[in-house]
Amino acid sequence: MFKIINKNQIETHNKKYINNLKKDYDFFIRKVSRLKININNIKNELMNFNIAIPSWGVETGGTRFGKFPLKGEPNNIFEKIEDCAIINDLIGITKSISLHFPWDNVEDYKELREFTKNYGLEFDVVNSNTFEDLDNYKHSYKFGSLTHTNKNVRDEAIKLNIDCIKKGIKLGSKALTVWIPDGTNYPGQQDFSKSLDRYIESMKKIYAKLPSNWKIFIEHKPFEPGFYSTVINDWGSSYYSAKTLGEKALCLIDLGHHLPNTNIEMIVSRLIYLKKLGGFHFNDSKYGDDDLDSGSINPFMLFLIFNELTSAKQKKHLNSISYMMDQSHNITDPIESLILSAIEIHRAYAKSLLIDHKILDKFQKKNDAIFCLNHLKEAFNIDVTPLLEMIRYESGNAIHPIKFYRNLNYRRKKSKTRAEKTYLINKII
Numbered sequence: 391m392f393k394i395i396n397k398n399q400i401e402t403h404n405k406k407y408i409n410n411l412k413k414d415y416d417f418f419i420r421k422v423s424r425l426k427i428n429i430n431n432i433k434n435e436l437m438n439f440n441i442a443i444p445s446w447g448v449e450t451g452g453t454r455f456g457k458f459p460l461k462g463e464p465n466n467i468f469e470k471i472e473d474c475a476i477i478n479d480l481i482g483i484t485k486s487i488s489l490h491f492p493w494d495n496v497e498d499y500k501e502l503r504e505f506t507k508n509y510g511l512e513f514d515v516v517n518s519n520t521f522e523d524l525d526n527y528k529h530s531y532k533f534g535s536l537t538h539t540n541k542n543v544r545d546e547a548i549k550l551n552i553d554c555i556k557k558g559i560k561l562g563s564k565a566l567t568v569w570i571p572d573g574t575n576y577p578g579q580q581d582f583s584k585s586l587d588r589y590i591e592s593m594k595k596i597y598a599k600l601p602s603n604w605k606i607f608i609e610h611k612p613f614e615p616g617f618y619s620t621v622i623n624d625w626g627s628s629y630y631s632a633k634t635l636g637e638k639a640l641c642l643i644d645l646g647h648h649l650p651n652t653n654i655e656m657i658v659s660r661l662i663y664l665k666k667l668g669g670f671h672f673n674d675s676k677y678g679d680d681d682l683d684s685g686s687i688n689p690f691m692l693f694l695i696f697n698e699l700t701s702a703k704q705k706k707h708l709n710s711i712s713y714m715m716d717q718s719h720n721i722t723d724p725i726e727s728l729i730l731s732a733i734e735i736h737r738a739y740a741k742s743l744l745i746d747h748k749i750l751d752k753f754q755k756k757n758d759a760i761f762c763l764n765h766l767k768e769a770f771n772i773d774v775t776p777l778l779e780m781i782r783y784e785s786g787n788a789i790h791p792i793k794f795y796r797n798l799n800y801r802r803k804k805s806k807t808r809a810e811k812t813y814l815i816n817k818i819i
């Protein structure tokens with residue numbers, strides 16, 4: 391930690407804001423002292439929170455219409471790790487990085503691990519790419535990967551996933567997330583049952599290669615790139631697959647991978663109930679898989695999701711969950727978006743810790759709908775900003791990370807050493 395940013399610089403920054411923060415924090419403490427909660431326990435929970443940064447998230451994203459690169463953005467995994475280190479130095483809750491292969495392939499994984507460790511960061515879940523045709527691929531994934539009708543294509547996709555596990559082992563990762571693009575654009579194009587059978591058969595071969603302390607996460611998505619059908623389209627297909635594969639297989643919820651208005655918090659609850667919830671990809675959306683910044687559209691939903699998680703955790707119904715942001719930053723500096731998003735997720739978690747689930751349970755038993763909602767809203771409406779800022783201050787991170795980052799002129803400085811990217815035309819397949 392603090393290899394990128396000088397710790398003294400953060401201390402100087404914090405000195406400017408600490409007096410006002412203390413006043414705000416005192417007010418917050420007075421307010422929550424009326425609730426029956428132990429603020430030190432809550433602070434501990436929040437300090438131990440971690441959300442992974444995806445390596446691809448620190449690069450400018452794009453749409454199929456175009457991409458607008460930023461001067462000074464990272465060009466390789468080492469530069470991406472530098473950007474992740476900046477974020478973690480400033481906010482302290484993003485200590486891990488999730489890699490994507492073969493995008494993040496390197497010659498020497500030991501070197502990469504050491505380089506990353508040096509920044510106080512470690513590697514989280516690894517991800518496989520069978521959704522585009524890359525240079526060294528023998529086969530095309532145009533008509534699917536793990537569920538392709540051609541066994542040779544399936545075998546290559548299986549091998550790609552097993553290679554991800556091997557790389558992950560070298561890096562100290564403990565899980566693989568599998569999202570496949572397999573689906574169709576035309577009614578009648580695919581036998582729905584046979585394609586699911588092929589998925590299970592392929593996944594069994596990947597599952598067999600998992601080390602004993604590893605997990606495999608199955609990520610569902612209703613549509614895109616297939617606009618008629620998708621093989622692992624919803625949590626039902628995901629749950630069935632995870633259940634069939636075995637204990638190490640769990641379901642992963644990407645918030646954007648649901649149709650508008652889906653009750654995602656209820657899916658969270660169901661998967662906890664079924665003991666198959668493994669992880670999250672956080673983002674926000676208005677229409678589909680928009681990959682917008684977490685909490686930018688529907689912070690109440692984010693809070694309700696954490697309400698389910700906190701409630702289950704307090705009842706000891708929940709084991710460790712992997713959290714990651716999975717967003718695409720098309721018009722902002724990805725570092726700023728990721729800082730704000732991580733804080734929004736932290737905020738939703740903090741608010742969920744202010745809910746007294748015993749009181750909620752009492753109102754539920756009485757069928758008092760208004761008091762149930764009101765109890766949740768009371769927690770949601772408490773401004774936890776001073777709490778999050780104080781946690782950052784006490785952990786040696788920045789009270790106002792975005793202000794600090796802007797003053798660094800990081801991109802301008804990096805634009806002098808990092809090669810400029812040009813995208814003349816986006817790849818439209």
Ligand SMILES: [Mn+2]
Nearest residue numbers: 609644671716
């Ligand atoms: Mn995702």
